[in-house]
Every structure is written in C-alpha cells, then in structure tokens.
Amino acid sequence: MTRVLLLGGTGDALAIARALPTTHVYSLAGLGRVPGDLACTVRVGGFGGIDGLVRYLRDEHITLVVDATHPYAAQMSRHAFDACALADVPLWAVRRPAWQPQAGDDWREASDWREIVECIAPFHRPLFTLGREALAHLHDIPASQHWTIRCLDAHPGNARASIVDARGPFDLAGERALFDAARIDVVVSKNSGGRATEAKLAVARERGIAVVMLTRPALPDADRIFDDAASARDALQHWLTRP
Structure with missing residues (x-):
C-alpha cells in the first residue's frame, strides 16, 4: 500500500492536501488554523526530531514524503531529508523560486x-x-x-x-x-x-x-523537486495511480 506524508503549512501544501484521499497524512507544525475540508488525515505537532520522524515513517508505513513546508522552515526540511535517508523512503519537495529584484526595486x-x-x-x-x-x-x-x-x-x-x-x-x-x-x-x-x-x-x-x-536558508536536496504545487500534485496523482 502506498501512503504519503505531506509536510505542510503553506498554501502550496494545502493545494496538494486537497487532492489526497483518506489514507494519506497532512502534517502541520501547529501554527495557524487547521483546515477542515480535507479527506486525508490531518496531523498537528512535531515528530520529536529526526529519530522521531524515522519512527513515524516506519510505524505508519509511509512510502513517500512530500516536503511542502515554507522555504524558511529549513530545520524541518533538513530533518525530512535525514529521516527519509535513514528510513529508505523517497523524498519529494516543493521549492518555490525566490523572488528576483526588478527594475525600480531598492x-x-x-x-x-x-x-x-x-x-x-x-x-x-x-x-x-x-x-x-x-x-x-x-x-x-x-x-x-x-x-x-x-x-x-x-x-x-x-x-x-x-x-x-x-x-x-x-x-x-x-x-x-x-x-x-x-x-x-x-x-x-x-x-x-x-x-x-x-x-x-x-x-x-x-x-x-x-x-x-x-536571505533564504540553504535547503537539502530531494529525489524530485517541483517549482509549484500544481506540478507536484500532478506527479503525485500519477504516482498514486500507477499499476
């Protein structure tokens, strides 16, 4: 069985979460409002560091992690990278391109x-x-x-x-x-x-x-990186429906 853990808290993550069926998990750090219109499971709170996240991935039989956290949530992204490597679970990430200064900007x-x-x-x-x-x-x-x-x-x-x-x-x-x-x-x-x-x-x-x-923090690599939620959502739907 395929089971996704979506690390969220952003608009990108919410757009992806709305496409996830009940067996998958949308995880929030606990800040802000918890959406009430999702079919998937919503989990609120931390994991207890890298070791805690590794245990969660194994205990919950997670087969894919999607990191759609905020670009400045660098610690969570690093923990996800390390935990996925230890648990041998693939990691995808949504990384919005940074804004670039335009003519007239100071x-x-x-x-x-x-x-x-x-x-x-x-x-x-x-x-x-x-x-x-x-x-x-x-x-x-x-x-x-x-x-x-x-x-x-x-x-x-x-x-x-x-x-x-x-x-x-x-x-x-x-x-x-x-x-x-x-x-x-x-x-x-x-x-x-x-x-x-x-x-x-x-x-x-x-x-x-x-x-x-x-300044944006440096973020770790991932098995697949997407520029926006739509691309990640489409790839995820294909991954979930593969033979």
Missing part, C-alpha cells in the same frame, strides 16, 4: 535579525512580514519608529507597534491601502516566492520604498 539583504535592525535604522514606519519573529522584539522598538507587523494570528501591540492579523493572498488594492494607512516607508520580508504575498513588493516598487529581504 532591495537590501539581511541574513539575521541584527542586520535587519541595522537596515531599518534610517526609517520610521517599517512593515514587517516575517511572521511572528518581530513580535519577540516589541519592547526593543526605537522611539523614532512605529512598527506595523503582519502575521497570521492576533497579538496585542503597544504604543509603538500595530499588529495586523491577516492571511494571504494579498492584492494590490489592499496593500496600497495598508501602506497608506500605516505610512509605510520600508518593508521587511522573507523571500518566500510565489504570488500570494508578492503584491507588497509591487507597491514598494511603484512608490520607491526600500525592501529589506531576509
């Missing part, structure tokens, strides 16, 4: 939080789209700045921080309205790739606003 690259802080020092109204990372620094905001932080879940802000809980996709009109309301003068972003959250870059470009882009 991108500055940062490799960690310290470099992000240095890059935004000259600005006053940054928009953070890093997920929850900026929430850990709400008490470190300089008096000269007011932060707008967009993340999936509601969180209290403070006198110098506004929290926007929103889930993409985001369109140009909505991003323009946010930039206007919050008076954004710099954007801090992960280079996630894909179209769902790309509109903020287009608005920054048209307004001449700088973008501080967090």
Whole structure:
C-alpha cells in the first residue's frame, strides 16, 4: 500500500492536501488554523526530531514524503531529508523560486535579525512580514519608529507597534491601502516566492520604498523537486495511480 506524508503549512501544501484521499497524512507544525475540508488525515505537532520522524515513517508505513513546508522552515526540511535517508523512503519537495529584484526595486539583504535592525535604522514606519519573529522584539522598538507587523494570528501591540492579523493572498488594492494607512516607508520580508504575498513588493516598487529581504536558508536536496504545487500534485496523482 502506498501512503504519503505531506509536510505542510503553506498554501502550496494545502493545494496538494486537497487532492489526497483518506489514507494519506497532512502534517502541520501547529501554527495557524487547521483546515477542515480535507479527506486525508490531518496531523498537528512535531515528530520529536529526526529519530522521531524515522519512527513515524516506519510505524505508519509511509512510502513517500512530500516536503511542502515554507522555504524558511529549513530545520524541518533538513530533518525530512535525514529521516527519509535513514528510513529508505523517497523524498519529494516543493521549492518555490525566490523572488528576483526588478527594475525600480531598492532591495537590501539581511541574513539575521541584527542586520535587519541595522537596515531599518534610517526609517520610521517599517512593515514587517516575517511572521511572528518581530513580535519577540516589541519592547526593543526605537522611539523614532512605529512598527506595523503582519502575521497570521492576533497579538496585542503597544504604543509603538500595530499588529495586523491577516492571511494571504494579498492584492494590490489592499496593500496600497495598508501602506497608506500605516505610512509605510520600508518593508521587511522573507523571500518566500510565489504570488500570494508578492503584491507588497509591487507597491514598494511603484512608490520607491526600500525592501529589506531576509536571505533564504540553504535547503537539502530531494529525489524530485517541483517549482509549484500544481506540478507536484500532478506527479503525485500519477504516482498514486500507477499499476
């Protein structure tokens, strides 16, 4: 029997999960909302490191792992690579191509939080789209700045921080309205790739606003790598229906 473990938490993963029948497993780390419209089994929580994942693959008779986690979930991707090698289970991965700067873009690259802080020092109204990372620094905001932080879940802000809980996709009109309301003068972003959250870059470009882009982590190899969910879903359907 073929049984797939889909490592998810992204829109790409959800698109693949919606095509999986009941015997397969969609695994989420536990952040965000759990989809309720799936036929496959939904598993929430960690595996207990590489050894725990190896045990899960063997105990659950998994015959294929599909890594469709976020491009910045590097630890999970590394654990999947190592566990699949130890359990002798093939590994596929969905790796969205990174965004590339276009004419008119003003991108500055940062490799960690310290470099992000240095890059935004000259600005006053940054928009953070890093997920929850900026929430850990709400008490470190300089008096000269007011932060707008967009993340999936509601969180209290403070006198110098506004929290926007929103889930993409985001369109140009909505991003323009946010930039206007919050008076954004710099954007801090992960280079996630894909179209769902790309509109903020287009608005920054048209307004001449700088973008501080967090460097993508290096990810391990896989037996097959797909650029998008549709290609992975089609290949998976073929794999599941093979003689």
